[in-house]
Structures are given as structure tokens and as C-alpha cells.
Amino acid sequence: MEFKYKAIQIKQTTSDKWLSLFASPATEISEWAGVPQKKRFGADVETAGFQREENPKRISELKEFYQNKENIIQNPLLCALRSIPLSSARFELDAGEDPSASVRFGTIVITIPNFGDFTFREIVGTVREYIEGRVPELGHKTPDESLVASLKMLASQAGHLEISSHAEEIDPDSLSEEDASPDTADNGDPSSVLFEESHIIDFWQEIAARHEVLKLIEGTVSGDDFLGFSKDALLSYLRPIVLVDGQHRLRGAIEAAKAKLNDASIQSEIEGRITNGDAPESIEAEILTREARTLPISLLMTDEAEEQVFQFIVVNQKATPIGRALLGTIVSTTLSNDEMEKVASRLKGAGIHLEESQAITYLARYPESPFCGLVERGMTGDAKDLLQWNVFSSLITIFRDLKGGKIFGQKNDYADIWRHKYMNSSNIVADFQDSGCETQYAFWRRLDGPWRSVFMQFWTKIRETFGNTEDPDKHNYWGRPRESNLFNKISLTILAADFFQFLVETRTTIDSLSEIPDLVDSWLENVNTGYFDKDWNLTGVKKDSSGIRNRWASMWVEYRKSGEQLPDRRLFRQPKGE
Structure with a gap:
């Protein structure tokens, strides 16, 4: 299928990034524009998209708005190109136009296959090809054998595969421990393709x-779903x-067009055309396109994934801000590391701290982290009562x-004091120069620096x-965190700050990760391990007040x-000073 639209191209700067401005019926847009939502498939699988999931209430409101023909939204849908097998979109310059002009006229030509003819195998295979096109090293890898076995x-069980013909392959219990992970000798470890912080893998x-x-x-x-x-x-x-921005406007316009199918005059037209032998499906599609609003589009003529995420974040943070948790999740899980490096400085300039998001997402997802699955990520399907993103x-x-290693009610920042007095003498940062870092601190706080292992060792021991x-x-x-005496902002912050207070008071350096459990034992030498396992009767108490x-x-x-x-349990509900 091919779609053509008259367009005007604009170059805002001396860079090679062009904007194409044109318009299309909403129903046609849905044919050739994809909405890369950040969502879950099932309990654990996440897409590599960046759009928020659809909000039915917002779509309904926009549908009503669009049903009034006098209502106009001036904002264009923001789109960008995507390099996809079998599909294409290009700008063809009109005859006589100056190619070097900063404003020029032409035609947007969009070509797509008939996706309705695609089998599930072809769809999944082409998506795989698309991902491997973004991260070419993946093309030489094979997926985890244990995952393939469990999916078989x-x-x-769903009736797609005859178990008898693959019995020896399907039984997960028959897998040895060696077979349960990718063969690193022959296939290589797919996770080594990317830093462990990137989750496209x-x-x-x-x-x-x-x-x-x-x-x-x-x-x-058969069906519209597979595993x-x-x-x-x-x-x-x-x-x-x-579609970088405007998914709700597009969906609202389509729903408004569908609602028109119920009009008496259109119903009469449909009945008449069916009587004349027209196919019901083609009648509906034609009428929907005719009745749908024509929406303005601003198409960024680049297929760089990092540019698309940058545009989405900037637009949404300047207009309707998205939650910090979802923002961090999107930034840290949508791009490969090469793509993130290209846009990191620009995101920082826009107020988005990429490394912070990567650090949080890694520790909230890594199976060996004591916080795995216990931190909010701003996605539909998040469990209730998770540790807040900003607390983590x-x-x-x-x-x-x-x-920030301050004991509540005190002025000293013991983490900062330990850094300036004892960190540089710690053997755990002795190899900073061999790692290409100028200072011990730069090595310590590197995304995958010693701090991260210290963090996990410390909190694992606390748990x-x-x-x-x-x-x-x-x-x-x-x-x-709303119910636990231990797993909440106040208690966790106190424990972290007091540990650094202990390191400062005992003039302790950290020489190796293996020391952390022993250091924690020394710090807690006089403490009853049942300290937090008591009913502090906190009903009605605002734990995050300064007094508490x-x-x-x-x-x-x-x-x-x-x-x-x-301590007397009754004191936990009494603000200090009372």
C-alpha cells in the first residue's frame, strides 16, 4: 500500500535534520504510524517503547471534543522516521524546487505491506530483525535455551505445538544447570552485547x-495473541x-469517526451499498477515512531512536509532565548504550539525568539486588505499595x-565526611587510573563502579x-513501605547514614567487597536483630514528619x-520534643 501527501519541508538550523509538515486523515495515520508504548506483556516482559500506555478516560474526552466539528486542536502530531524492513517513508522534492533551500515543497510517500496478510511468525521475525538492526551484535546470538524451552x-499447553514431537526438548526439568543458560562458548552471552544497564536485550x-x-x-x-x-x-x-507525541489525539479522532457510523444517514448509505454488492469491510474503511478528521503532522526526517526519545521527553516535560518513575524507566530501558551515549548530554541539558535513571532501573530490576521488583517504575501493572522512585x-x-548521609536531626553528612577523609585511602578504588578515571571518586561513582556492589552487599546484609x-x-x-517498620524511607535512610557515621567514627576504609558483611556485623555488634519486628502502633502517625x-x-x-x-515502643509514635 502506498500513501502520498503534499508536504512542506523546513530546516530550522544548519544541522541535517529536516521537518516535513503535512496532513492526513486519522484513520490513514493509524495504518502507517506505530505507537511504541512502554508496557508490559504479561507479568515480567517489557517492550522497548517509550510512549505511555493509553488512558481510556483521556481518549473518551478527546472523542467527545472531536465530535463537535467547531473544535480544532492546532498542535500537530509529532512523528519521526523508522528504519523498518519492508516499509519506507520518504520526501520527494517537487520539480523546480531548490534542494539547498531551508524551506521547500514536495510529497511525502509512505509505503507499507498489507500487514493483514502477515502470519504471527512473520510479524515476530520482522520485529526481531528490527531490533537486531538497532543492535547488530544481537544478530549473531541465540536466545536463552531455558526461555525457549519454557515457551515451548x-x-x-495452548495447543500450538504437539508436545509429543518435542517432548525431549520441552521438559524444563530435563535441562541441566549448564543447559539452562546461553552457551557462552559458541553463542556468546547476549548480555555482553550491551552494558547490563540497557534492557533492549x-x-x-x-x-x-x-x-x-x-x-x-x-x-x-490463529488469533491475535501468541504467548x-x-x-x-x-x-x-x-x-x-x-508517533512520538499525540497518541491520545489520534485515538480520540479515530473513535469520533467510528461514532459517526451510527448516524442514520450513514447507516442508510451502508445498507444501500451492501445491497449493491459492495463488501462491508471496504465500505466501513472508506467511510471512516472520509469522516475522520484530517490531522496536522510534523515529521522529523530521522530514524535515530535516541532522537525520538529525546523529542518525546522534552515535549512531555515541557507540556504535560510524566512521572519521574516512568520517565526514568523509559530513558534507561528504551535505548541501547550506543544510542544513550549519543543523546546523554542533550538530555542532561534538558534536565534529565540519564545515569541516575540507569542506576535506579538496574538496581530495581537486577535479580541479585535486594530491591529487585520492590521499586515503582511508573508502569501500568506495578505492584501496589512499592518503594517510591525518589526515595530509592x-x-x-x-x-x-x-x-545525603545525614542522621535526621543532625547536621553532619557522614557519607560526605567519609568520602573526603577515608575514600581515597580505600583499596577498593586503588585501580582508578587503570580504569581510565582521573580520580578515585570518579571511579567510585561510575555507573558500574564500586559503590554499586557496596550498595547491594550492604542492603542484602541488612535484609x-x-x-x-x-x-x-x-x-x-x-x-x-506503608506498613513495614524496616522497609520505608525513614528507617532505610537512618540505617544508611548511621553506617557511614560508624565508618567515620572508626576511621574505616573499604578495601574489598568481601569486607562489607563483617563491617555491618561490627556496626551492629550490640543490636538486637528483632529491633524492627515489633508493633510500634503507628496508626495515624505521619512517619515522614520531622519530629518522627x-x-x-x-x-x-x-x-x-x-x-x-x-527502646520503649510507645516512643516511636511521639515526635521528638514532646
Whole structure:
């Protein structure tokens, strides 16, 4: 299929980035523009998109707005090119136009295949090809064998695959420990293609594994869903233009057009044309295109993924800000590391701190992190009562930047003091020059620097010492920050700051990661491990008030240093000074 639109191209600067301005019926836009939503497929699989998931209420409101023909929205939909197999979009200059002019006229030509003819295997295979085009090294890898095996089992249970013909391959229990992970000798470890902070690899694994399973299935897969992946969501990756901003406006316009099909005059027209032998599907499509609003479009003529994410973030932070958690998740999981490096400085200039987002997302997703799955990420489907993104960010800052390590009610920043007095003498940063860093601090706080392992070792030991990971109703449960005495902003901040206070007071350096558990043991030498496993009767208490923060901090420090009887539980609900 081919679509053509008269257009005007504009170059704003001396860079090679052109904007094409044109207009199209909303229904046609949905044919060739994909919306790369940041969403989950099932419980754990995330797309590599960056748009927020659709808000039904907002679509309904826009539908009503568009149903009044006097209502006009001037803002264009913001789009960009995408380099996709089998599809294309280009600008053809009108005859006689000066190619070097900063404003010129021509035609946008968009070509797409008939996606309705695609099988699920072809769709998944082409999406795989698209991802491997962005990260070429993945083209030489094979997906995790254990993931493929588990998907074969699911496919057989869904009736897609004859279990008898693949029995020896399907049973996950038959996999040895060696077989349960990718063969690093022959295939290489796919995770080594990217830094561990980039998660396109995760999406590729799920796509590539399903593609391998689909190759084994005889015939075509019926339905619009395969092992949790829907056709519509996958096809959004195969359209040659990506909708960077305006998905709700587009969807609202389409819904408004569909509503017109119920008009008496249009119903009469449909009935008459069916009587004359026209196909109902083609009648509806033609009428929808005729009745749909023509929407203005601003098309950025670049297929760079990092540029598209940059435009989305800037537009949304300047207009309707998105939550910090989702913003961080989008930035840190949508781009490959090469793509992130290209846009990092520009994002920083726009007020988006890329490394902070990467650090948080890594520790919120990495299976060995004690915070894995316990931090909000701003996505639909997030569990309830997770640690807030900004709270987790402040905990990371204490360890990574060595700032913010203040005991509530005190002035000293013990993390900062330890940095200036003892960090440079710590053997854990002795190899800073060999790692290409100018200072010990630069090496310490590098994205994958020593701070991160220290952070995980420390909090893992805290969880083991004080926490309960089995019973959510326990007062010391490692999770549920609204209910837990331990897993909340106040207690976690106090523990982090007091640990650095201990390091400063004992003039302790950190020479190796293996020392962390012993250092924590020394710090907690006089402490009862049941400290947080008590009913503090906090109903109605605002834990994040200065009086409560100061009370909890002073009680903890006094008790930790003295090792005497546990504090009176009634004091935890009394602000300090009362």
C-alpha cells in the first residue's frame, strides 16, 4: 500500500535534520504510524517503547471534543522516521524546487505491506530483525535455551505445538544447570552485547525466543495473541513512522469517526451499498477515512531512536509532565548504550539525568539486588505499595555520590565526611587510573563502579539481619513501605547514614567487597536483630514528619551505640520534643 501527501519541508538550523509538515486523515495515520508504548506483556516482559500506555478516560474526552466539528486542536502530531524492513517513508522534492533551500515543497510517500496478510511468525521475525538492526551484535546470538524451552511448554499447553514431537526438548526439568543458560562458548552471552544497564536485550530475548518456537509450529497461529504478545502491539514496531507525541489525539479522532457510523444517514448509505454488492469491510474503511478528521503532522526526517526519545521527553516535560518513575524507566530501558551515549548530554541539558535513571532501573530490576521488583517504575501493572522512585534515588545518592548521609536531626553528612577523609585511602578504588578515571571518586561513582556492589552487599546484609521476606504481615517485612517498620524511607535512610557515621567514627576504609558483611556485623555488634519486628502502633502517625524522623533517628543511634534494652515502643509514635 502506498500513501502520498503534499508536504512542506523546513530546516530550522544548519544541522541535517529536516521537518516535513503535512496532513492526513486519522484513520490513514493509524495504518502507517506505530505507537511504541512502554508496557508490559504479561507479568515480567517489557517492550522497548517509550510512549505511555493509553488512558481510556483521556481518549473518551478527546472523542467527545472531536465530535463537535467547531473544535480544532492546532498542535500537530509529532512523528519521526523508522528504519523498518519492508516499509519506507520518504520526501520527494517537487520539480523546480531548490534542494539547498531551508524551506521547500514536495510529497511525502509512505509505503507499507498489507500487514493483514502477515502470519504471527512473520510479524515476530520482522520485529526481531528490527531490533537486531538497532543492535547488530544481537544478530549473531541465540536466545536463552531455558526461555525457549519454557515457551515451548506454554505453546504446547495452548495447543500450538504437539508436545509429543518435542517432548525431549520441552521438559524444563530435563535441562541441566549448564543447559539452562546461553552457551557462552559458541553463542556468546547476549548480555555482553550491551552494558547490563540497557534492557533492549530483555525484549530481544522474549521476541527471539518466541520466534524460535514459532518456527517449530506447523501451519499458522490463529488469533491475535501468541504467548502473551499481541499482534497490534508488535505491528507498532513494523510501521515506517513512529508517533512520538499525540497518541491520545489520534485515538480520540479515530473513535469520533467510528461514532459517526451510527448516524442514520450513514447507516442508510451502508445498507444501500451492501445491497449493491459492495463488501462491508471496504465500505466501513472508506467511510471512516472520509469522516475522520484530517490531522496536522510534523515529521522529523530521522530514524535515530535516541532522537525520538529525546523529542518525546522534552515535549512531555515541557507540556504535560510524566512521572519521574516512568520517565526514568523509559530513558534507561528504551535505548541501547550506543544510542544513550549519543543523546546523554542533550538530555542532561534538558534536565534529565540519564545515569541516575540507569542506576535506579538496574538496581530495581537486577535479580541479585535486594530491591529487585520492590521499586515503582511508573508502569501500568506495578505492584501496589512499592518503594517510591525518589526515595530509592535518595538511598542510591548516599552510596553513589556520597552525599545525603545525614542522621535526621543532625547536621553532619557522614557519607560526605567519609568520602573526603577515608575514600581515597580505600583499596577498593586503588585501580582508578587503570580504569581510565582521573580520580578515585570518579571511579567510585561510575555507573558500574564500586559503590554499586557496596550498595547491594550492604542492603542484602541488612535484609538478612533485620528483614522478613516471607510474611507480608510481619512488622519487619522487606517490602510494603506503608506498613513495614524496616522497609520505608525513614528507617532505610537512618540505617544508611548511621553506617557511614560508624565508618567515620572508626576511621574505616573499604578495601574489598568481601569486607562489607563483617563491617555491618561490627556496626551492629550490640543490636538486637528483632529491633524492627515489633508493633510500634503507628496508626495515624505521619512517619515522614520531622519530629518522627528525628525521634526514630535519635533512638536508633543511642540504642545501637549502647546496646541496652530495646527502646520503649510507645516512643516511636511521639515526635521528638514532646
